[in-house]
Amino acid sequence: MSECDTLHLDMPASLRYLNVVSASIAAFLERCGTPVDHTTIYNTQLAVQEACTNIVRHAYAENAAGRISVCLTLLRMPPRLRVELSDTGRPFDPCAVELPDLDEVQIGGYGLFLIQSLMDEVSYDFQPGCNRLCMVKRLTSDE
Amino acid sequence: MHITHRTEGDVQILTLHGRFDAYEAPQLLGWFNRMLPEGEPRMVVNLGEVPFIDTSGLAALVSGMKQCRQRRGDLRLCCFQQPVRIILELTRMNRAFELFEAEVEAINTPWGQHEHHVR
Numbered sequence: 398m399s400e401c402d403t404l405h406l407d408m409p410a411s412l413r414y415l416n417v418v419s420a421s422i423a424a425f426l427e428r429c430g431t432p433v434d435h436t437t438i439y440n441t442q443l444a445v446q447e448a449c450t451n452i453v454r455h456a457y458a459e460n461a462a463g464r465i466s467v468c469l470t471l472l473r474m475p476p477r478l479r480v481e482l483s484d485t486g487r488p489f490d491p492c493a494v495e496l497p498d499l500d501e502v503q504i505g506g507y508g509l510f511l512i513q514s515l516m517d518e519v520s521y522d523f524q525p526g527c528n529r530l531c532m533v534k535r536l537t538s539d540e
Numbered sequence: 541m542h543i544t545h546r547t548e549g550d551v552q553i554l555t556l557h558g559r560f561d562a563y564e565a566p567q568l569l570g571w572f573n574r575m576l577p578e579g580e581p582r583m584v585v586n587l588g589e590v591p592f593i594d595t596s597g598l599a600a601l602v603s604g605m606k607q608c609r610q611r612r613g614d615l616r617l618c619c620f621q622q623p624v625r626i627i628l629e630l631t632r633m634n635r636a637f638e639l640f641e642a643e644v645e646a647i648n649t650p651w652g653q654h655e656h657h658v659r
Contacts, residue, residue, distance in 0.1 A: 412563040439623045446594045450562045502636040504602045507595040514630055
């Protein structure tokens, strides 16, 4: 891994700009040097979108001026994308949330389930003043 | 995203154009709140031009379906792209909605009643 394979975004914690994160993921993977199928790209975009939405709605529920730091890193052997999201909002451990009952039709509550379903590794770390969610996706061309 | 609306007989057809995510979902919720017809609403939502949907978009669709079914109508989905199918299958919402490949099929298939429990 080299610094060249890391991309940092610092964005307002607003639903308005979540499309920028998706576009950045697609553009980053397009130039990552390994073929990545559309489903892998889409699933990564969706998981990150859900994670950012949770930060906006929960971590920054009472802070409209919050920001989200997004760090995309290309890992080698095997090729993987690591997405690290950091915020300074209220501590919120997505890994501790109960998963939805899929036998019930419910209006919400699927975001965390999708993150865990779509990504290969999900971990959460809270240090005073900083939440950090790390997600890793294997990059394949034959899913 | 923008929404276009037309009517065929007693069926309302909404076509969504563009990314349907947490930022855009309130637009569809607003449509349901303001525009849902009286009586037993029969809605078809065409997702053929939606390249991306997240769980907030999905929640808006479930909310619309719930409102329709509470009034003995229904909301059907049609023409979804593969990514939309993925999220429907992962959340098992493909079992809650009536799904159709073609819009004409969604409009013309006889409309029944549903008893799905929606939380």
